[in-house]
Amino acid sequence: MAAVAQLEATGLVKDFGGLRAVDVEAFTLYEGEIRAVIGPNGAGKTTFVSLLCGRFPPTKGCIEFEGRDITAMPAHQRVTLGIAYTFQITSIFGNLSLYDNVALPAQRRIILDGTGKVRDRAMAALERVGLADRAQEQASAQSYGHQRLLEVAMGLALGPKVLILDEPTQGLADSEIAEFIALIRDVAKGTTILLIEHNMPVVMALAERITVLDQGRVLAEGTPEAIRADKAVQTAYLGG
Amino acid sequence: MIRSILLHGIVIAALIGLEPVLSEYHHGNLARIMVLAAYATGYNILFGYTGLLSLGHAMFFAAGMYGCALMIRLAEWSVGAAFVMGMICALIAGIVVGLLALRTIGVGFMIVTLMFAEAGYLTILYFNEYTRGDEGFTIAQSVRAIGNLDLSDTTTRYFAALTLFSVCLMASAALVQSKAGRVLVAIRENEDRVRMLGFDPFRYKLLALVLSAVMAGAAGAAYAVLFGYAGASFAAVPYSIFPLLWVLLGGPGTTLGPLLGTVLMFYLVDYASGTIMPGLASLVETQFGIEAPGLASAYLLLVGVALVLLVLFAPKGLLGTLRARVVPWLP
C-alpha cells in the first residue's frame, strides 16, 4: 500500500515574542491514516495544529496540502480545500439548535459540491454521532460529552479529507470514550485523522502512527509500540 | 416559512388598512414612522442579525438624504433619479466605511463608526455653502412628485412610505431565511467557528454592512423627498443612536422588532413632549418651587432612560423576549 503524502510541513517555526513555540523540521501526514500527536503540556501541539489549519500564520516554514503550497492561504479557504478542525475548548453555536449547528458546515459542503440538500447532509452528520434525535434541542443545553460529539458532527458535515481533532475526549466519561473510539474508527475509513490526545489508552487504541512533540520539536515518530518503548519519550513525559 | 410570510403579510395589510381610518395628524406620523422604521430595519440587519454595533449609521441615512436632496436642489434632477443617487451615495459610503471599519471588532468598531459619522457630520457643516449646515434646506412641494403622483399629498406620501418599508421588511425577512442570513447569525454567535467552517467572515460582514447602509440611505432619501427637508441634524450622533434604541426596544434580531420599536418610541416621545414633560415641569415648579426651565423640551431624557432600562433589564427587546419565552418561530 503506497502511502500518499497529504499534508506536509517543512521547517515550520512559530515564535511568540521571545518564545519559540513550534520548531518542526519535517512532518508528513499520509492519506487515510490515523495519526496521533502527543506530548507533555505546553509542548506546542495545539499551536502546531493551528498552524496547519491556518488559524494564524507561521513565522517561518512551508505547509503543503496535496502538493499545493497553502502557507499563505487563510483559514477559511483551507477548510474549503478539505481540512477541518475541531476545537480543544468546545466552540459551538450555543444559542442555536443542534440542527442549526451542523446545517452551517453542511451548507458549506453543498455550496462547494454544487449539489445536495442541507437537511440530508446535516441529519446524516448528527446520525453518525448519535445525536439525530436531539436535533431541535439547544446546543448549550447539552451535556459536555454531547457538545464534544456535536463538534465532531460539525467537522463531519464538512465532508473533509483531513479531520483534525484537538483533545476530543477531554472531559468525557469512560462509556462515552468507548463510543468515541468506535466512531473515529468508522470515520477513518474515508477520512485522514490527525488526533491530539492526552488520553494514552485512546491513543493506543486508535493511532496507527504517533508523533511526539516536546517543547515545539518532534521528539519521536513511529508506531505505538515503538513509541511506548522509546526512552526519550519516557523521559519527556515523566521528567517534564 | 409559511407562518413567516403570513405574519409579514398581515402586518403590511394592517398598515394598508389603517390608511383610510387615520386622522391627518396620525397619517403624517405613521408615514414618518414607516420611513424611520425602514432605517431601523436596515440597522437591525447589521446589529440584530450580524451582531455588529455601529454608532455611526446616521452617516448612511444622511448620505441618502443629501445625495438625493442636493441633486434636486442644485442639479434639478427628478425625484426618481435623485432617490437612486441617494442610494448610490449610501452604497459607496457603506463600502468605504466597511472596508476600513470591519478590520476592527467590538468596541473598536463602535468607535470607528462613531468617528466616521462625526467626520461626515462635520463635513456637511463645512460645506455650508451647499448644504446650509444645521439649518438645512427645504425642497419645494411642486418638485416632490413622481410622474402624476404628488408626494406631498398625505395619502400618496403614506403609501410611498409604506412601499419603502414593505420592501425593506421583505428584504430583511428574505435575508434572514437565506443561506447568507444563516451565516450572519452564526457570525454573531461565534465568528471564529464560522471561519473554521470555511466561510470568510469579512465578506459576509461587508455584505451585511453595505445592505444595511443602502437601506438607511433609501430611508434618508425618502425622508427628504416625502417631507421636503434636509438638514445636518440627521447626520448627527442622536440619529445614530435612535435606530439602536428602536431596534433594542422592539427586539434585535427579529424582523418586526424595528417597526415596533420605532412606533412605540415615536409615540412615547410625542406624548411626552406634548403632555408629560410640560405637565411635569409645571408640577415641579408649583409643588417643589424648583425652576425647571428646560424640562418641557428634555424629551431626550426618555431616550436615555429607555436605553439604560433596556440594556439592564431587557436586552432582547419586546419581540425578542416574546420569541424566547412564547413564540420560538418568530422570524
Add this chain to the structure above:
Amino acid sequence: MDFLSYLPFTLPHPALLLAGVLEGMVLAAVLALTALGLSIVFGIMRVVNVAHGEFYMLGAVLAWFVTHTVTGTVGGPPWLGFAVALIVAPLIVAAIAAATDWLVLKRLDYDPEATIVATIGILYILQQLALTFYGPDARPVEAPFDFRVQTPYFGYSGYKLCVIGAAIVLMLIVWLVLTRTKIGLVMRATQYDRETAQAFGIPVDKVYAGVFALGAGLAAIGAVLIVPIQQAHYLMGGDPLLLSFIVVILGGLGSLKGTLVAAIFIGLSDGIISTLYEPTLAKILATLLVAMVLVFRPQGLFGARAA
C-alpha cells in the same frame, strides 16, 4: 525673506502665534486632565465611558450653581465662590459617577458593548437633566482673580497661566497616587487581574466605583478650571468627549504617558489651528485620524498591543 511669499499659507505675526500656543497649552492642560479621567477608567476597568463629557459638563454647571449661591445669595467674593466650587463640584460629580457605576455598570458586569450603550443612555439623562434645571442658556462664571501678565510685546491672562499650572500639579498628584500609594497599588492590581485581586480580598466592586468616581471627578475639575474662560452650557460636554476620545486612542488606551503626550499634541494643534485657521476642518481631520489609528494601529502610539 522672500521665500515666505511662496508658502501656501500666511505665517502669523509672532505675538499671534504665541497667543495661539498659549491658548493651546490651556486647552491641552484641561484636555489632559479630562482625558486622564477617561484613560484611567478604561485602563483599570476596561470600560469606555461615553458619558464622560457629561460629567465634565456637570462640573461646569455645578460650579455655576455654587458660585452663584456663594456670591449671590451669601454675598461672598468671587474667589471664595470659585474656591468652594472647585472643591464641591468635583465631589458631587464623583458621587454621581460612583452611584452610576454601582447601580448600572456593575449590574452589567462591565460587559464592553453593554456598557457603551448604557453610558450613552446616561449621557442623555445627565445632559437633559442639566437642560431641565440649568436651562438652555450659556452662563459665565467669574474668574477668581483678574490679573494680566504683561510684557512689553505681549499680555496674557494670569488666570489662564494658573490653569496650566494647576493642571500640571493635579496630574502629578494623580500619578503619585497611582504609582506610590497603597490605593494606587490596589487599583493597579485590579487592572491586571480582577479575579486574583478578588481572591486576595480586594473589594473589586468598591475599587471600580472609586475609579469611576475618580475619572469623573478629574473631568469635573477640568471643567471648573475652564468655566471662567468659556461659559457653562448644557451641551458643552460634546467637544471634550470627542477630544478626550481622540487623545486616549492616539495615546493608546490605558497608557497614561501616551495620554499626556497626545493631549499636549491635540491641545496645541487645536489651539493653534483654531486661533489661526478653520476649526471645523481641524476637527474633521482629527476624527478621521482617530478612525485610521484604530483601524491600522489599534494600540495607539504608546499603548501595548491588546492580548
